[in-house]
Amino acid sequence: MSDTHPLLEVDDLHVSFPIRKGFFQRTVGEVRAVNGVSFSVPRGTSFGLVGESGCGKTTVARAVLQLVEPTGGAIRFDGEDVGKMDAVALKRFRGRVQAVFQDPFSSLNPRMSTGRILSEPLRVHALKPESEIKAEVARLLDICGLPARFADLYPHEMSGGQRQRVGIARALAMNPELIVCDEAVSALDVSIQAQIINLLEDLQKEFGLTYLFIGHDLSVVRHICDQVAVMYLGRVAETAPSDPLFSNPQHPYTQALIDAVPNPDPDYEAGREIVPLEGEVPSPANPPSGCFFHPRCPRATARCRQEVPRLDPVEPGHMAACWETGALVPAS
Amino acid sequence: MTLLRVENLAIDVVRDGEPCRLVHDAHFAVDRGETLAIVGESGSGKSLTALAVMGLLGEGLSISGGGILFDGEDLTGLSPQRHNDLRGSRIAMIFQEPMTSLNPVRTIEHQLTEGMRLKNGLSRRAARARALDLLAEVGISDPARRLKQFPHQLSGGMRQRVMIAIALSCEPELILADEPTTALDVTIQAQILSLTSRLCRDHGVGLVLITHNLGIVARHAQNVAVMYGGRVVERATARQLYRDPQHPYTQGLLASVPRLDLPRDTPLSPVPGAPPDPTVVLPGCRFHPRCPKATDICSEQVPDFIAEGGHEVACWNSGIQKTKSKGAAA
Numbered sequence: 001m002s003d004t005h006p007l008l009e010v011d012d013l014h015v016s017f018p019i020r021k022g023f024f025q026r027t028v029g030e031v032r033a034v035n036g037v038s039f040s041v042p043r044g045t046s047f048g049l050v051g052e053s054g055c056g057k058t059t060v061a062r063a064v065l066q067l068v069e070p071t072g073g074a075i076r077f078d079g080e081d082v083g084k085m086d087a088v089a090l091k092r093f094r095g096r097v098q099a100v101f102q103d104p105f106s107s108l109n110p111r112m113s114t115g116r117i118l119s120e121p122l123r124v125h126a127l128k129p130e131s132e133i134k135a136e137v138a139r140l141l142d143i144c145g146l147p148a149r150f151a152d153l154y155p156h157e158m159s160g161g162q163r164q165r166v167g168i169a170r171a172l173a174m175n176p177e178l179i180v181c182d183e184a185v186s187a188l189d190v191s192i193q194a195q196i197i198n199l200l201e202d203l204q205k206e207f208g209l210t211y212l213f214i215g216h217d218l219s220v221v222r223h224i225c226d227q228v229a230v231m232y233l234g235r236v237a238e239t240a241p242s243d244p245l246f247s248n249p250q251h252p253y254t255q256a257l258i259d260a261v262p263n264p265d266p267d268y269e270a271g272r273e274i275v276p277l278e279g280e281v282p283s284p285a286n287p288p289s290g291c292f293f294h295p296r297c298p299r300a301t302a303r304c305r306q307e308v309p310r311l312d313p314v315e316p317g318h319m320a321a322c323w324e325t326g327a328l329v330p331a332s
Numbered sequence: 333m334t335l336l337r338v339e340n341l342a343i344d345v346v347r348d349g350e351p352c353r354l355v356h357d358a359h360f361a362v363d364r365g366e367t368l369a370i371v372g373e374s375g376s377g378k379s380l381t382a383l384a385v386m387g388l389l390g391e392g393l394s395i396s397g398g399g400i401l402f403d404g405e406d407l408t409g410l411s412p413q414r415h416n417d418l419r420g421s422r423i424a425m426i427f428q429e430p431m432t433s434l435n436p437v438r439t440i441e442h443q444l445t446e447g448m449r450l451k452n453g454l455s456r457r458a459a460r461a462r463a464l465d466l467l468a469e470v471g472i473s474d475p476a477r478r479l480k481q482f483p484h485q486l487s488g489g490m491r492q493r494v495m496i497a498i499a500l501s502c503e504p505e506l507i508l509a510d511e512p513t514t515a516l517d518v519t520i521q522a523q524i525l526s527l528t529s530r531l532c533r534d535h536g537v538g539l540v541l542i543t544h545n546l547g548i549v550a551r552h553a554q555n556v557a558v559m560y561g562g563r564v565v566e567r568a569t570a571r572q573l574y575r576d577p578q579h580p581y582t583q584g585l586l587a588s589v590p591r592l593d594l595p596r597d598t599p600l601s602p603v604p605g606a607p608p609d610p611t612v613v614l615p616g617c618r619f620h621p622r623c624p625k626a627t628d629i630c631s632e633q634v635p636d637f638i639a640e641g642g643h644e645v646a647c648w649n650s651g652i653q654k655t656k657s658k659g660a661a662a
Contacts, residue, residue: 191584192606194603
């Protein structure tokens with residue numbers, strides 16, 4: 001296919017879950033987990049989704065993986081609408097898109113050896129003849145920095161970092177184009193986390209992979225991703241390439257998130273003026289009016305309480321959904 | 333007198349009838365109104381050390397050496413009864429997961445006033461009045477309503493605020509906080525940590541903050557002890573540690589974390605390998621299999637602590653040692 005369109009396009013995605021109550025489980029309302037999210041990921045790049053629990057970032061990932069059904073909007077992969085794919089196309093799609101999850105202990109089957117975990121997709125999708133499977137498993141392990149003898153080990157015999165390497169090898173077995181990493185390094189110890197981040201980056205260079213990277217650690221997301229979207233209660237608050245997003249945040253929520261991350265430098269921290277964000281994320285079942293962020297926002301005005309701000313460009317490629325950004329940056 | 337001084341603490345676990353050492357040598361000190369951070373990865377023994385101070389080591393675990401001096405009194409040989417008297421009233425603990433450390437079938441009021449009634453002999457009414465003040469102090473709105481609620485009715489951040497209120501309820505001199513914000517979102521994490529630090533400073537409480545997050549240490553602690561494989565390997569003020577880390581493990585940790593204040597393409601240099609299995613006996617320095625600077629002696633002998641200007645390190649090849657030996661030669 002041509003390179004004119006991005007590999008992944010998410011267009012005005014909505015995902016709602018019904019709230020059921022009572023003996024007959026009648027639907028009494030809905031939780032709008034994802035509320036009109038759009039972004040696109042060019043081939044070979046990394047796109048980051050950040051936000052706090054309940055912001056809908058994982059639901060977006062699950063919708064992209066076809067694990068939840070969108071209630072509105074479209075997901076296009078390589079130019080093709082995933083929602084309109086037939087069974088054959090969908091099976092091919094599931095091979096081209098793979099996932100790496102947060103907890104490699106619960107996402108690897110404890111009763112399967114690494115060798116079986118890695119060879120199963122090869123057999124199911126008939127990617128390799130039986131005679132080559134052993135060599136392919138060894139190759140996958142080697143790519144992910146594990147010796148071939150790991151094929152005989154079970155998940156409980158490995159450390160967290162090694163399990164995550166197996167999780168990545170399993171994703172690579174399908175020779176995918178897009179890998180959805182849902183908090184893929186969040187559960188790992190600091191020294192191991194850096195190993196896995198470097199591995200993901202090396203693999204991207206080697207195989208031209210595209211990543212949709214979901215995380216809550218801003219410094220990790222900034223390090224890995226070329227473009228980042230900050231989500232709040234199911235909406236995108238701000239999106240921009242990593243450098244302008246972190247050096248020149250336009251949305252007060254992005255600013256608050258950056259302020260909340262302490263830097264490993266006592267002198268830097270001592271000189272930092274920090275006003276912690278008040279309050280907590282409201283329930284997505286009962287979101288506030290207007291801009292969802294206004295109850296916690298230090299800059300909220302009457303307009304913010306009433307009207308939902310549009311995601312408007314503040315600079316080329318840098319968009320923010322805030323009525324007050326104009327006050328920060330004079331319109332050019 | 334130093335509020336808490338832990339010296340050469342060793343903790344063993346009995347497995348299949350054989351003792352196995354989990355903590356080899358923990359030592360650190362914290363004073364009133366001061367925050368000490370204990371940094372380490374999973375399995376480094378930092379939580380066990382805190383549990384030992386609390387007298388809460390579980391079945392099969394025992395202190396096999398060293399001392400825990402709290403306000404001059406050694407806690408290692410203390411009777412369970414005497415330890416129980418200290419716990420809650422003079423030493424309190426904030427645990428990582430407030431959902432599992434609060435009792436799900438008791439109201440917030442019951443859990444918050446229990447300590448005050450048992451330890452301080454407050455009446456139900458007096459304890460309730462103080463509970464309302466405490467909830468307000470930790471930033472919970474509508475305290476009267478919250479008192480009647482159960483933990484599941486509160487958000488994660490709110491539960492952790494209740495934990496802090498419980499810890500403060502008997503006006504302790506020392507609080508141990510074991511990864512108090514790991515399960516929380518970043519903005520809530522910032523709220524909770526600022527609150528804990530401020531309250532401890534205001535009330536002159538010594539705080540031991542156990543964490544794996546080097547940013548949190550830089551923001552909140554004055555002194556740091558770095559633990560690796562059951563041993564404190566470096567001890568310094570936060571400034572010294574970040575400006576001039578001496579142990580290769582500390583250097584490796586600092587080079588492993590991506591930082592918002594450095595250019596985005598700054599490469600990460602992870603520590604190779606994985607932390608040691610505590611059940612495997614490893615001679616010499618426990619970091620030597622992963623250490624880029626390891627020499628022959630590192631795999632043979634446990635390095636002693638060398639100190640210079642309050643900065644202590646246990647490494648055969650640290651800069652401190654070099655300057656020292658040069659001085660000796662001259």
